[in-house]
Amino acid sequence: RLDWQPPDQQRECGWTSDQPLGVDRFGLYAEISIGDVTQRFRWIAPGTFEMGSPEDEPQRTDDEVPHQVTLTQGYWLADTACTQALWMAVMGSNPSRFQDDPRNPVEQVSWNDVQEFLEKLDRRVPGLDARLPSEAEWExxxxxxxxxxxxxxxxxxPEQVNYDGNHPYAGGKKGLYREKTVPVASLPANAWGLYEMHGNVYEWCADWYGDYPSTPQVDPRGASTGARRVLRGGSWYGYGGGVxxxxxxxxxxEPGERNSGIGFRLAPGRGRPAEPAGGTAAAAERTSPAELPPGTGGSSGARGGKPRAWSQLIRDWFTRK
Incomplete structure (x- = not known):
């Protein structure tokens, strides 16, 4: 719940909370800061969807077998790919090719490099339990x-997605080819407030690459072993069909490969919280303060209170009665 604080000599009146949560037109969000770099995360509510592509989708490939997937738990996902600024704040160096703007996504990072980053980030933000999303969570x-x-x-x-506009999708018009990455959150977000899920950089997922099943799945985690890790989303040099x-x-x-079109997106919380009552990942018109989990902050994402492990805060938000 949110507590209303009356004004006094030290503060203005308003809704207050001691947790770094907020809500905006896309739904519920939380943030972490490393130095002067902030990363926002979106709460993705559980649900069922058709993973893969229908047989009549142009430019599909045989490994996109359509199948029903149910995700039984909500999860947090970064609203942007990891920036060069965040990578440098954690790792102290920048491996990227396109370094004209620290808000550009970090690239030329392997899956193995990302695992090192996650370990160091967890030490900087105790309890964050940083991870990569599964392929199903990503799609x-x-x-x-x-x-x-x-x-x-x-x-x-190309006004929506950073890809090779010389190669449009399924009869679309040719357009701009930028030949580089663009700063994150500079193109339109999808309906859940996530930026550049299509194009800009491919994003590593947690899964080994493997064949899709044809039967319904619950909380899939991909192949148990393999030689290659999953990449999703397409890149700045990708054709329209590839995004x-x-x-x-x-x-x-393979996990050790690097490329100027490959980055990643964080999904904190290996131990994911229980889903709260109410659709907190819905758009603003479906989200009101009464529907938010107990202790949720207002639109400013208020901060303060006694420090606790980030993951413990998350668990507290969604389990407190």
Missing amino acids: YACRAGTTTAFSFGANIT RSAHRRYYYY
Whole structure:
């Protein structure tokens, strides 16, 4: 719940909370800060969706077998790919090719490099339990409730997605090819407040690459072993068909590979919280203060109170009666 504080000589009146949570038009969010770098995370509510692509989707590949997936628990997902600024704040160096803006996504990082980053980040933010999303979590969040080839609809333009506009999707018009990454959150977000899920950089997922099942799945985690790790989302040099919601980068990339089109997105909380009552990952019109988990902050994401492990705060928010 939110407590209303009356004004006094030290403060103005307003809704207050001692947790770093907020809500805006996309839904519930939380933030962490490393030095002067802040990363926002979106709460993704559980649900069921069709993973993969229908057989009539243009430019689909055989490894996109459509199958129903149910995610039984909500989870947190960064609203942007990890920036160079955040990487440098944790690692102290910048491996990226395109270093003209620290808000650009970090790239030229391997899956193995990311594991080192996650370990160091956990030491900087005790209890964060940083991880990569599963492939199913990634696609569910990318689609944001849609069933079309893209979260923006049946087609895209370079004004929405950073890809090679010389190679549009399924009869679309040619457009801008930027030939580089762009700063995160500089292009439109999807309906759940997630930026650049299509294009800009491919994003590592936790899973080993493997064949999809054809039967319904619950909380899938991909193949148990393999030679390659999953990459999703397409990149700045990708063609239109390669940035679809269902597209899987299915060749060449072992855990040690690096490329100027490869980055990642954080999904904190290996031990995920129970889902609260109410649709907190819904758009603002479906989210009111009464629906938010106990202790939720207002739109400013209020901070303060006694320090606790980040993951313990998350668990407290969603289990407190």
